[in-house]
Each structure stands twice: as structure tokens, then as C-alpha cells.
Amino acid sequence: MEAVCGLMAALLALGTLCGAEPVKFHDCGSTATQMIVDITPCPSLPCVLHKEQTYSVNVTFTSTTSSQTSEAVVHGILAGIPVPFHIPNSDGCKSGIQCPIQKNQKYSYINSLPIKGEYPSVKLEVKWELQDDSKTDIFCWAIPVKISS
């Protein structure tokens, strides 16, 4: 069993055989705890995001608040300036989260990030917030990405 676990850890570390591995993110003011952010595929940072491709996002967290609603707000931060990023569905309650959100409950927020062909090929930071009823961030994380053709 130990050998199997060791092997699995080695494979996870390689990051090639497993689709999802957590990325190191900057926490920009989450009230949630025990956050895991998975971007697939993103084997290393900055995430290289190719145009015309869609990336999946899986944020697992434990809520410390309760909320009827949850709304995602995504920005690309380019040279310090936040630019709104379009995501197909900003309703967190339709993105894998069963609302109302309850305190001390674990959730996985599942969404996708489509990279449009017209996006410039630049390095930027993606900041992803999920806001509760009072517009307080349930989670807020940021990661460096590089948009590439």
C-alpha cells in the first residue's frame, strides 16, 4: 500500500498523467477556508492558455458563511488594471454549488474559462471572485497566466 501511494505521489508530481492538479494561487480575501484551485490543463504557472481553447476550473472550498446566492466576478489584471473577463455563466448556484450555501459545508465550484481568438497574447493575472448575498467574497484567488496562440 505504501509503495502504491508513493508511486501515485510520484505520478501526481509529474503532473502529466493526472488531469487536475492544484495550482498555487494568491488569496485576495476569501472568507472560505481549505481552498483548492484546479485549472485543467495547467501543469505549471503561469498557466499557458491557448486561444480558442476552453479550460476547466474547479474550486473546492469550505464556506464560513451562509448565502442564498453566489455570483462570480472574473477579471484579467493587465499592468495593474482590472479588465472584466467574460465567463459563460456567472451564477455560482448553477456552477456545481447547491444553494443556499451553508456554513461549514464543503463545495466544489465548477466552471470553464474560454479563451477567445481575439484576446491579445499577453501575460496577465486572472482574478476570480465568488460573491455572496452581501457582495463579500466567498473566495477570491488570482493566478498568473500567459495567453498564447
Ligand SMILES: *[C@@H]1O[C@H](CO)[C@@H](O)[C@H](O)[C@H]1NC(C)=O
Ligand atoms: C473538484 O475538485 C475536488 C477536490 O480536488 C474533487 O473532489 C472533485 O471531484 C473535482 N470535481 C470535478 C468535477 O472535477
